[in-house]
Amino acid sequence: xxxxxxxxxxxxxxxxxxxxxxxxxxxxxxxxxxxxxxxxxxxxxxxxxxxxxxxxxxxxxxxxxxxxxxxxxxxxxxxxxxxxxxxxxxxxxxxxxxxxxxxxxxxxxxxxxxxxxxxxxxxxxxxxxxxxxxxxxxxxxxxxxxxxxxxxxxxxxxxxxxxxxxxxxxxxxxxxxxxxxxxxxxxxxxxxxxxxxxxxxxxxxxxxxxxxxxxxxxxxxxxxxxxxxxxxxxxxxxxxxxxxxxxxxxxxxxxxxxxxxxxxxxxxxxxxxxxxxxxxxxxxxxxxxxxxxxxxxxxxxxxxxxxxxxxxxxxxxxxxxxxxxxxxxxxxxxxxxxxxxxxxxxxxxxxxxxxxxxxxxxxxxxxxxxxxxxxxxxxxxxxxxxxxxxxxxxxxxxxxxxxxxxxxxxxxxxxxxxxxxxxxxxxxxxxxxxxxxxxxxxxxxxxxxxxxxxxxxxxxxxxxxxxxxxxxxxxxxxxxxxxxxxxxxxxxxxxxxxxxxxxxxxxxxxxxxxxxxxxxxxxxxxxxxxxxxxxxxxxxxxxxxxxxxxxxxxxxxxxxxxxxxxxxxxxxxxxxxxxxxxxxxxxxxxxxxxxxxxxxxxxxxxxxxxxxxxxxxxxxxxxxxxxxxxxxxxxxxxxxxxxxxxxxxxxxxxxxxxxxxxxxxxxxxxxxxxxxxxxxxxxxxxxxxxxxxxxxxxxxxxxxxxxxxxxxxxxxxxxxxxxxxxxxxxxxxxxxxxxxxxxxxxxxxxxxxxxxxxxxxxxxxxxxxxxxxxxxxxxxxxxxxxxxxxxxxxxxxxxxxxxxxxxxxxxxxxxxxxxxxxxxxxxxxxxxxxxxxxxxxxxxxxxxxxxxxxxxx
Amino acid sequence: xxxxxxxxxxxxxxxxxxxxxxxxxxxxxxxxxxxxxxxxxxxxxxxxxxxxxxxxxxxxxxxxxxxxxxxxxxxx
Numbered sequence: 001x002x003x004x005x006x007x008x009x010x011x012x013x014x015x016x017x018x019x020x021x022x023x024x025x026x027x028x029x030x031x032x033x034x035x036x037x038x039x040x041x042x043x044x045x046x047x048x049x050x051x052x053x054x055x056x057x058x059x060x061x062x063x064x065x066x067x068x069x070x071x072x073x074x075x076x077x078x079x080x081x082x083x084x085x086x087x088x089x090x091x092x093x094x095x096x097x098x099x100x101x102x103x104x105x106x107x108x109x110x111x112x113x114x115x116x117x118x119x120x121x122x123x124x125x126x127x128x129x130x131x132x133x134x135x136x137x138x139x140x141x142x143x144x145x146x147x148x149x150x151x152x153x154x155x156x157x158x159x160x161x162x163x164x165x166x167x168x169x170x171x172x173x174x175x176x177x178x179x180x181x182x183x184x185x186x187x188x189x190x191x192x193x194x195x196x197x198x199x200x201x202x203x204x205x206x207x208x209x210x211x212x213x214x215x216x217x218x219x220x221x222x223x224x225x226x227x228x229x230x231x232x233x234x235x236x237x238x239x240x241x242x243x244x245x246x247x248x249x250x251x252x253x254x255x256x257x258x259x260x261x262x263x264x265x266x267x268x269x270x271x272x273x274x275x276x277x278x279x280x281x282x283x284x285x286x287x288x289x290x291x292x293x294x295x296x297x298x299x300x301x302x303x304x305x306x307x308x309x310x311x312x313x314x315x316x317x318x319x320x321x322x323x324x325x326x327x328x329x330x331x332x333x334x335x336x337x338x339x340x341x342x343x344x345x346x347x348x349x350x351x352x353x354x355x356x357x358x359x360x361x362x363x364x365x366x367x368x369x370x371x372x373x374x375x376x377x378x379x380x381x382x383x384x385x386x387x388x389x390x391x392x393x394x395x396x397x398x399x400x401x402x403x404x405x406x407x408x409x410x411x412x413x414x415x416x417x418x419x420x421x422x423x424x425x426x427x428x429x430x431x432x433x434x435x436x437x438x439x440x441x442x443x444x445x446x447x448x449x450x451x452x453x454x455x456x457x458x459x460x461x462x463x464x465x466x467x468x469x470x471x472x473x474x475x476x477x478x479x480x481x482x483x484x485x486x487x488x489x490x491x492x493x494x495x496x497x498x499x500x501x502x503x504x505x506x507x508x509x510x511x512x513x514x515x516x517x518x519x520x521x522x523x524x525x526x527x528x529x530x531x532x533x534x535x536x537x538x539x540x541x542x543x544x545x546x547x548x549x550x551x552x553x554x555x556x557x558x559x560x561x562x563x564x565x566x567x568x569x570x571x572x573x574x575x576x577x578x579x580x581x582x583x584x585x586x587x588x589x590x591x592x593x594x595x596x597x598x599x600x601x602x603x604x605x606x607x608x609x610x611x612x613x614x615x616x617x618x619x620x621x622x623x624x625x626x627x628x629x630x631x632x633x634x635x636x637x638x639x640x641x642x643x644x645x646x647x648x649x650x651x652x653x654x655x656x657x658x659x660x661x662x663x664x665x666x667x668x669x670x671x672x673x674x675x676x677x678x679x680x681x682x683x684x685x686x687x688x689x690x691x692x693x694x695x696x697x698x699x700x701x702x703x704x705x706x707x708x709x710x711x712x713x714x715x716x717x718x719x720x721x722x723x724x725x726x727x728x729x730x731x732x733x734x735x736x737x738x739x740x741x742x743x744x745x746x747x748x749x750x751x752x753x754x755x756x757x758x759x760x761x762x763x764x765x766x767x768x769x770x771x772x773x774x775x776x777x778x779x780x781x782x783x784x785x786x787x788x789x790x791x792x793x794x795x796x797x798x799x800x801x802x803x804x805x806x807x808x809x810x811x812x813x814x815x816x817x818x819x820x821x822x823x824x825x826x827x828x829x830x831x832x833x834x835x836x837x838x839x840x841x842x843x844x845x846x847x848x849x850x851x852x853x854x855x856x857x
Numbered sequence: 858x859x860x861x862x863x864x865x866x867x868x869x870x871x872x873x874x875x876x877x878x879x880x881x882x883x884x885x886x887x888x889x890x891x892x893x894x895x896x897x898x899x900x901x902x903x904x905x906x907x908x909x910x911x912x913x914x915x916x917x918x919x920x921x922x923x924x925x926x927x928x929x930x931x932x933x
Contacts, residue, residue, distance in 0.1 A: 003886040007893075390890065412890070416897035424905070476902055480909050495913070496920055498930050509923035510930075514916070519860055521913055524906065533920035543912040550908055551901075602911040603861070613917055 003347060004385055008406050008569075010345040012380035012837070017340040017356075018370040023363045024329070024338045028322045028840075029093045030359045035841025036352060038381065039342040042330040051327040059103060060320045066106040067313050073113060074302050074309070084310035084856055086846065094315050102312060109305065116298045123291045128225055129262065130284040132193040132236070136264045137277045139219045139238035140191045144268065188249045189268075191240045194261035196220065199237050202259050206241065209255065215242040240266075310855040317852050318842050325840050341374075343381055343837065349373070380405050382834035390415065392463045400822045401832030406569065408562045410821075410830045417555060418821045419469040424551065425759035425813035426470070428767055429478030430485040431806050436471035439464055470814070480525040481760070485801065486767040488528040495522045496529040509534075518605075540764075544757040546598050552753025553595045555825060556746075560584055562829035578660030579738070582652035587746050589645040589652075594620055597634060656739040661732045668726045749824045755816050763809050770800055861914055864907055871903040 004010035015037070019027050031037050043051060074081060084091075094102075194202055199218065206214060217240045224233040239261070241252050256263050267273050329338040344352060349371075356369040382405050386394045390411065396418070397403070397411040426432065442449060442464040449461055460467070482488045496512035504510065512529055522528075526543075530536045560583065567575035597616055606613040614632035622631050623642045630639055778786070778793030826832070846852055875896045882891035 005886050005889045007889045385886075387887070412893050413897065415890070415894050416901060420898070420901045473898075473902075477905065480905055498925070500930050504927055504930070506926055507923055509921060510925065511921040512919050514919075521860060521863075521910065523863065523910075525909055527913060527920075529920045532924075533922045535918060535921050539916070539918055539920075543909070546912065547905070547908045551904065554904060599911060602914055605915040606917065607915075 004345060004383075006385065006390055006409055006412055008409055009382040009384050009403060009834070009837075010347065011406070012343050012383060013346040013349060013373045014376045014378065014380070015342060015344055015349070015352075016372045016374050017338075017342075018372075019329075019338045019340065020360075020365055020367045020369065021331070021336045021338055023359060023365060023369070024326055025096065025322055026093070026359050026363060027356060027369060028325050029318070030355050031352070032318065032322060032325070032840055032842045032845075033093070034352065034355055035839050035843055036348045037342045037344045038837055038839045039325055039328045039340055041328045042339070042341060043328065048327075052329075052331055053323040053326045056323045057320060057327075060099075060316055060323065063103045063106050064313070064316050064320070066110045067309060067316065069110060070106075070113065070302065070305050070309055071313075073117070073298075074306055077299055077302055079299065079302050079306050081306050081309060081855070083854075084314060086856060091311060091315060091318075094319070099315070099319055102315065106312070109301070113298065113301060116294060116301065120291070120294045120298060123287055123294060124226075127284065127287045127291060128227070130280055130287060131225060132221075132262055133264045134277065134280050134284065135221045135236075136191050136193055136238050137266055137273060137280065139221075140240045140266045141270065141273050141277075142219070143217045143240050144270065144273075187242055187244050188246070189240055189242045189266075190249060190252045190256060190263055191238070191266040192256055192261045192263035193221070193236050193238055194256070194259060196235045196237050198259055198261075199239075202239075202255075202261065205255055205259070206252065209251065210243065210248060213243055213248060214252070216240070217242075313852060313855045314846065317846070317849065321840070321842070321845055342840075344839075345383055346373075379835070381837035383837035384409055384411070389465050392466050393418070395462075396466075396818065396821075398836070400826065401830075402834040402836045404831040404834045407566050407831055407834075408569075408829065410562075410826050413558065413562075413825070414821050415469070417558075417825065418817050419466065420473050421551070421555070421756065421820050422470045422813050422817040423473030423477040424547075424756045425816060426474045426763060426810060427477035427481040427760055428483045428485065428763060428805070429475060429489070430483075431767070431801065431809075432471050432474030432478045434802065434806055435467060435810065436475060439467035439471050443468060470810075481764065482526040482528055482531070483764055483767070486764065486771045488526075488531040490528050492523055493520075494527050494529045495520055496527060518608075537761075541757070541761065544760055545754065546602075548753045548756040549591075549750065550595050550598060551756060552750055552820075552824070553591050555753070555820070556587070556749060556828060557584075557592070559825040559828035560587065566829060566831075574660050574663045578663060579656065582655040582659070583742055586649050586652040586656070586743065589649040591746065591750050593642075593645050601634065653739065653743065656742065657735060661728065661735050664726070664731055665728050745827060749827075752824055753820065755820075759809075759813055759816055763805070763813070766809065767801070767805055770797065770805065774800070864910060867903060867907060867910075871899050874899050 017027075048054070071081065203216065206216065218237050221236050221238060224235045226233050243249060243252060253263055267276055326338070329340045331338055353371055356371060360368050382402050384394055384398075384403070393415050394409075394411045397409075397414055400410075403409055423432075442461055446464075452458060452461065478484060479489070495514055495516075497515050498510055499513045500510060501508070512533075526540070530539055560580070563583075564576060564580045567573070567580055594616065597619065601613060601616060604613075612632065614634045616634075618631045619634060622629060623646060627643050627646050628639050774793045774797040778790040781789050846856060878895035878899065879892055882888050882895065
């Protein structure tokens with residue numbers, strides 16, 4: 001069997017697995033590590049809740065929730081998580097008992113942590129209360145000490161209705177009778193703490209409900225207190241309200257409570273109060289000690305957890321994936337086996353078999369796991385193996401679409417054509433060297449840089465091999481264009497010398513002449529004499545335009561050839577004769593001819609033969625508009641050749657239009673005449689109905705008795721085609737669209753390659769402008785000022801070169817090159833009708849999972 | 858050196874390189890990758906070089922400029 005190469009997607013097999021129920025989990029685990037099987041859902045008609053392993057998944061969900069709770073607690077406590085580096089730590093597949101253990105452990109841990117948390121919160125609350133009480137005692141004590149001096153005056157004001165409400169307190173500060181107390185006057189008080197922003201409302205409500213029958217005193221607590229339930233700091237005030245009568249006091253208490261104030265017990269007697277303060281302080285100390293201990297225990301517990309939390313999270317994630325996969329299987333109750341179906345690469349079947357064998361052996365089971373390859377008429381998924389070099393290239397192709405199963409992988413030519421066409425637009429040796437060093441650096445420090453999570457860099461890093469190839473080709477094209485930061489190299493002697501007239505004065509226009517009119521030419525790239533000459537654009541435009549056409553023609557012809565390879569591989573002769581050959585003739589007789597003319601015109605020494613050179617653009621236009629007449633002659637017999645080619649090209653149009661649809665109709669009718677009918681069986685092959693497998697065999701052996709690997713792909717193709725009833729109208733319309741598209745595209749796509757010229761021109765001109773605006777004046781200035789100017793100018797020059805010419809121009813050239821690959825090239829051969837192979841793989845799951853991202857380092 | 862025949866000499870070299878790339882590509886499942894990439898790169902580079910060379914083989918215009926110092930011209 002041929003190995004799977006990047007040339008085509010791997011050959012796939014539909015397999016059926018019979019797994020003993022006991023080792024189902026282990027088997028799926030092993031296959032997940034392997035990552036080569038894509039399981040089909042055999043329980044499509046059963047809802048997610050009714051499936052066999054829903055219970056287990058729920059349990060794992062719960063464990064996952066607990067683990068996330070730990071993580072949240074750790075974040076709250078500021079304990080760092082030890083992330084799991086999948087390159088270094090390998091996690092052995094857990095046994096069921098290990099998972100049970102983990103689940104129990106996390107259960108108990110959760111309880112413990114929430115307990116610790118609860119007690120921490122209670123203690124914290126207690127601490128706040130005690131702190132508040134202490135403040136109340138301290139502040140209220142101040143009131144009392146001051147107030148006792150004024151009892152007489154207060155009494156006077158309460159006894160005597162005529163007494164003025166406001167009197168200067170200090171005037172009556174004489175008869176300080178400490179022994180007399182408030183209780184003697186039937187005055188009670190309420191002391192407490194209230195949030196500062198509520199004080200105003202509190203005062204107003206009290207005033208209104210008690211109609212002013214109160215005396216309120218308050219002071220601010222200087223330090224903010226922490227509300228334990230929300231963890232926010234609140235500034236509070238201590239208040240003491242004096243009033244008479246039990247009822248009024250009760251009312252005040254109620255209002256205080258409803259306003260969210262805390263009322264504390266304060267004794268009037270200063271000795272008792274002192275004792276109270278001592279007591280509160282002692283209790284506060286105790287609470288703070290316990291609190292510290294609790295915090296330490298909690299932190300220790302969480303630190304303990306933080307060491308293995310990532311590993312647990314990943315284990316649970318994997319376990320969940322395993323059960324989700326097991327839910328896709330169908331369960332045979334009678335034989336106590338799980339039946340699974342899925343796609344896997346045919347070449348990896350032996351590996352899968354041996355893995356399954358290992359699992360069975362390890363479990364010590366006598367019943368082996370059976371794996372059967374089954375024949376099916378379903379289209380297999382497209383599986384394109386990649387390595388770290390091809391991965392990024394494959395990604396830019398997959399961004400366009402998934403190639404049809406077994407068709408030529410469009411990424412293979414893209415590995416060279418995409419960077420090369422980029423380089424044609426980005427041709428500057430200097431810029432290319434900077435880019436090349438960046439790419440090489442990314443490859444040299446491949447491992448440490450992989451961990452960088454900055455998104456923009458991660459994207460560039462992902463495409464580091466593309467950048468490497470692009471930069472290498474750009475170095476080459478830079479040498480060809482002889483551009484290095486818009487200056488030129490003089491590696492070889494020029495083919496031109498200046499033709500200096502007698503008595504030359506500066507400013508006089510001079511022209512160059514060839515040193516040897518029939519001999520030496522500049523051997524590699526563009527002659528540097530053209531640089532900075534007055535007419536260099538005239539020359540380079542003509543050269544680059546023609547080069548764009550030739551490269552475009554080569555690229556499209558190359559791409560078109562793949563359609564032949566595809567048609568041949570799928571054994572569709574009609575695609576060769578009805579599409580490939582007429583298409584190729586059409587394309588070559590117009591644009592192939594143009595390319596030949598371009599090269600011919602270059603190879604003729606027009607001055608030596610004394611003929612003025614014809615314009616090729618006019619030639620092509622006249623070839624269509626007035627066949628048979630010539631503007632200027634390029635070679636002898638040109639009219640005849642051109643008319644002949646034109647007729648040849650137009651003769652291809654009806655062939656393109658009609659050959660394939662009529663051939664298909666003829667084939668269809670012949671089959672009908674022989675008595676064949678379309679097979680109207682279902683496309684579903686499943687273990688659920690046993691007969692289907694035989695059905696599949698019959699399909700395979702019915703008409704095409706092919707047993708080889710290639711045969712299967714064809715059978716799939718044929719049956720798929722026959723599945724839809726042959727509809728001539730549809731086929732015809734399809735072909736008409738294809739023909740129109742192809743013929744018009746030949747013209748528009750060729751023109752599209754002129755972007756190569758436009759972008760390389762823009763790049764070269766931009767870098768010339770940058771040089772002339774920064775470095776050129778700086779290099780012309782002298783002295784110390786000139787030196788400083790040069791430093792500044794170089795800084796500008798280098799930064800702008802990197803930002804504008806390398807990054808911006810690079811991105812733009814890349815996008816244009818991408819378009820040339822996607823549209824101009826792929827439209828010639830690739831069908832993009834496949835569906836991607838998405839195997840059940842732990843590696844992929846961990847890479848793509850958003851939830852697990854923060855646990856993997 | 859470096860006249861019209863260079864195109865064919867270059868072609869011969871490139872063909873030799875392509876053959877060498879075909880033969881010496883490391884065996885294994887990535888052989889096709891090596892062959893395709895190497896040969897395609899050689900051909901593309903040759904194409905570009907050949908186009909550039911051909912465009913200058915029989916030039917229809919010549920460089921022209923009027924900002925040269927007399928001393929510079931003597932040296933070149």
